[in-house]
Amino acid sequence: MNQTTSSFRKRVMQQPWDLWWIQALRLTRIEVKRNLFSWRASWIYFLAFIPTLIILIHVAVGRRLQLSMDDDTEILAGIIQFYYIRLGIFFGCLGIFSRLIRGEMIERSLHFYFLSPVRREVILLAKFAAGSISALLLFGSAILADFILTYTVFGATGHDYIFNGPGLGQLEAYLMITVLACLGYGAVFLLLSLIFKNPTPAAMIVMGWEAINPIAPSLLQKISVASYLRHLMPVNVPAEGIFALLTVQTEAESVWTATLGLLVLIVLVLVYSCYRIRTFEIRYTTE
Amino acid sequence: MSETNDLIIFDDVSKFYGEVLGVNRISLSIPPGITTLVGPNGSGKTTLMNLMTGLVQPSSGHISVMGLTPGDVAEFFRNVGYCTQFDFFPRGLNGWEFIFDSLMLHGMDEVDAFGLTTEALQRVRLGDAAGRKIAGYSKGMRQKIRLAQAIAHRPRVLVLDEPLNGLDPMARAESIALFEELGRQGMHLLISSHILDEVDRISDRVVLITGGYLVAQGNIQQVRQEVRDKPMQVLIRCDRPELLASRMFAVDHCVEARVHADGKGVFLRTGDVDQFYSMLNGIAAEGLVKIDAVAPADDDANAIYQYLIGSDGSAS
Amino acid sequence: MSVHKNTYRAYTGPVTPLWMRVFVLARYGFAEAWSSKITITLFTLSLLPVIVFLVGIYLANNPIAQSLILKNSHRMLTVDASFFLGALQMQSWIALVLTAWITPRLISFDLADNALPILLSHPISRFGYLFGKFIAIFGSLSVVTWVPCLLLFVYQCYASTQPWAAANLSIAAGMFVGAIIWIGFLSILGLALSSWVKWRVVATAVIFGAVFVPAGVGAIVNAVLRTQWGLLLNIPVTMSVLWQRLLGAPEFLRRGSSLPTTAIVAVLVLACLLCLAMLNARIRAREVVRG
Numbered sequence: 001m002n003q004t005t006s007s008f009r010k011r012v013m014q015q016p017w018d019l020w021w022i023q024a025l026r027l028t029r030i031e032v033k034r035n036l037f038s039w040r041a042s043w044i045y046f047l048a049f050i051p052t053l054i055i056l057i058h059v060a061v062g063r064r065l066q067l068s069m070d071d072d073t074e075i076l077a078g079i080i081q082f083y084y085i086r087l088g089i090f091f092g093c094l095g096i097f098s099r100l101i102r103g104e105m106i107e108r109s110l111h112f113y114f115l116s117p118v119r120r121e122v123i124l125l126a127k128f129a130a131g132s133i134s135a136l137l138l139f140g141s142a143i144l145a146d147f148i149l150t151y152t153v154f155g156a157t158g159h160d161y162i163f164n165g166p167g168l169g170q171l172e173a174y175l176m177i178t179v180l181a182c183l184g185y186g187a188v189f190l191l192l193s194l195i196f197k198n199p200t201p202a203a204m205i206v207m208g209w210e211a212i213n214p215i216a217p218s219l220l221q222k223i224s225v226a227s228y229l230r231h232l233m234p235v236n237v238p239a240e241g242i243f244a245l246l247t248v249q250t251e252a253e254s255v256w257t258a259t260l261g262l263l264v265l266i267v268l269v270l271v272y273s274c275y276r277i278r279t280f281e282i283r284y285t286t287e
Numbered sequence: 288m289s290e291t292n293d294l295i296i297f298d299d300v301s302k303f304y305g306e307v308l309g310v311n312r313i314s315l316s317i318p319p320g321i322t323t324l325v326g327p328n329g330s331g332k333t334t335l336m337n338l339m340t341g342l343v344q345p346s347s348g349h350i351s352v353m354g355l356t357p358g359d360v361a362e363f364f365r366n367v368g369y370c371t372q373f374d375f376f377p378r379g380l381n382g383w384e385f386i387f388d389s390l391m392l393h394g395m396d397e398v399d400a401f402g403l404t405t406e407a408l409q410r411v412r413l414g415d416a417a418g419r420k421i422a423g424y425s426k427g428m429r430q431k432i433r434l435a436q437a438i439a440h441r442p443r444v445l446v447l448d449e450p451l452n453g454l455d456p457m458a459r460a461e462s463i464a465l466f467e468e469l470g471r472q473g474m475h476l477l478i479s480s481h482i483l484d485e486v487d488r489i490s491d492r493v494v495l496i497t498g499g500y501l502v503a504q505g506n507i508q509q510v511r512q513e514v515r516d517k518p519m520q521v522l523i524r525c526d527r528p529e530l531l532a533s534r535m536f537a538v539d540h541c542v543e544a545r546v547h548a549d550g551k552g553v554f555l556r557t558g559d560v561d562q563f564y565s566m567l568n569g570i571a572a573e574g575l576v577k578i579d580a581v582a583p584a585d586d587d588a589n590a591i592y593q594y595l596i597g598s599d600g601s602a603s
Numbered sequence: 604m605s606v607h608k609n610t611y612r613a614y615t616g617p618v619t620p621l622w623m624r625v626f627v628l629a630r631y632g633f634a635e636a637w638s639s640k641i642t643i644t645l646f647t648l649s650l651l652p653v654i655v656f657l658v659g660i661y662l663a664n665n666p667i668a669q670s671l672i673l674k675n676s677h678r679m680l681t682v683d684a685s686f687f688l689g690a691l692q693m694q695s696w697i698a699l700v701l702t703a704w705i706t707p708r709l710i711s712f713d714l715a716d717n718a719l720p721i722l723l724s725h726p727i728s729r730f731g732y733l734f735g736k737f738i739a740i741f742g743s744l745s746v747v748t749w750v751p752c753l754l755l756f757v758y759q760c761y762a763s764t765q766p767w768a769a770a771n772l773s774i775a776a777g778m779f780v781g782a783i784i785w786i787g788f789l790s791i792l793g794l795a796l797s798s799w800v801k802w803r804v805v806a807t808a809v810i811f812g813a814v815f816v817p818a819g820v821g822a823i824v825n826a827v828l829r830t831q832w833g834l835l836l837n838i839p840v841t842m843s844v845l846w847q848r849l850l851g852a853p854e855f856l857r858r859g860s861s862l863p864t865t866a867i868v869a870v871l872v873l874a875c876l877l878c879l880a881m882l883n884a885r886i887r888a889r890e891v892v893r894g
Binding site for chain 2: 026038281
Binding site for chain 1: 704715802803807808811820822
């Protein structure tokens, strides 16, 4: 047993980790640049910052309205739970992560990566890292801007709410949710793009699944990104009609269980993606 | 290094795309030098190259390139360069970045990558356009930048899929000279091309493939010799070509005679090479015709292609 | 003087009128759309709700079956404007899914393969090209929307023991007009987005996104700016309100009740004009060469 463990450890140590790290860094840098600094990415900026723009208008005209901080706190939580998680990050990650492998296949440039002396698993993980960094930078900064703008309008009371009240804790939770949503949806869409030539119909099924997941049996609830994220929301959002379905919390879970559960889900999806990419074939003519 | 570690080996390799045959039961052993892969469109040339480099997986069989398999990515692609015929590039890159980035992925430091990028661009004479976006390149320039990327890391095996497509005559001549030079230096070159008469001049051997099946392989002259059922054409340089033609044409195995355009030779096509040479010796001994030179006129890849595959692409 | 024997003759035979050539593209569009197994699957799935509604009509008009099957139910099954509104809404969602699947096949393939310059080098105009594609998608969507809905209406007319048809013709007219507006809008939207994003995979996602994301943005506008006008960005809600009014069904959507019909129509017209501008910018006989 000890011999097996030590031989495994020896094998692991013999791997060229330094080279893989350099290759991954280089690939990530190339991908992040392409994800963030091209005209094609402008629609993701739109998705991320359109709520910021609306809140900015609210700030501009809000001084003339009688506003309640409790109402605005609920609205911000609603924007994050309904808009960012269900639509903005969902479609943003669908665009970013589907493009990483399937997009290269469509543009017929994937073979350049596969012909480089880089392990396919390293390519996949580097691309995933690049997609995650891009999505996090965009949606994280958008949510940070939304948060700051929402409380700016209240002046000193808003400042007090952020630094002496629950504000910073909420911001931390929102950013944590953003990170997990980007990683979770990213991993799922990356895998879907490896499996399907057109991952969108499958993504729409995922969207439907995420919506009906709260009424699914408890075991099935574990196979959902949004179900974990619901447990991390710092503010309860009152919802009516069909939106109530999206806020239901059927299985009580601690923050750490939800976070770890989602991370395990992400790791499992990535491991399977690594397995898929090893036998992934370049067949441009069938795209 | 053992002898097999110098070879590219296809061992009973088949590839099926669903129900469509890519290649079927290909067994090949390719030594160093320049090898031309010849076959009509859709014959399986690109599939063979993609199989060799791991872009597609074989349905059955085994492939090794100098003892390496594409599964061993780092070692394999350090030794192999593949210039594909896909005319697409990663978006937004200029020529320099395209090569430099790929070299950085080999784990080189920036100084080495810089030097090798410069060298590769100079070899394909694309130094001046290196700073421009590839999107703005002409078809010939895109072909050149792909070639530069394939040779930049100084591989031991270079796989070139239709490398002369889109090149003007001058660039074609330069590319062929480059292949010749690389071949002389001991590199493995596997070239597929439709411009047979140009590639043929520098090829050490030929692999003929059609409909996914291997038709013939080996040294061009050897392959020609083995095609015994096809009449062979010989050019005989002499002072009285008409007389020689009439004498040779009198025998059964000589099926065609055509006087050379300059009037100082005759092309003779014969079905029995041994008898032909024996009769030619007799005529020379008689002294009626002064023979200056005798050379096979159809032992090039083009002729073999015509014989074995035919103009319609179906193997005969 | 050399004598040249000219044997080549240009074609001088009869040709079809210009307007008929549009149908060549439409025919190829239909073939392309229905060559996919997923299209066939979606079409088959679209029949399931129709069957359910058909059974509903049968039960509503058969007191014995109703008493046997719905014996413990206090609710009576009635076939009225709300019943047909449900059918129309269900079929309209399926039409959205079909649009997202079919329209990229009609346009994106041509753009991705740079086939437009070849197509437009024939004696057919840009409008003719688009109209041909429009017919293909509009026809395909008709098969899952107003056609089955009107067939349900016809069956209700036949099955009803009371003289029902004459008094309820406005429902049929409302369903027809409502479905035509929806599939017309979807067709133009699908074609415009497919022409803009070029790649089929992305186009499918963008068509869904174009319906759902503005709805989310509209909800933010409503919540943050304390207004109801954000609902105009919510296409599913605005269409539901429009259909309710066209069919004369009671307006169960409290949130949509404040939206004037003219505002809804204006938004739809504006969206269509935007789509036409997008199509005008993209459908051109030019080849995009990129690296």
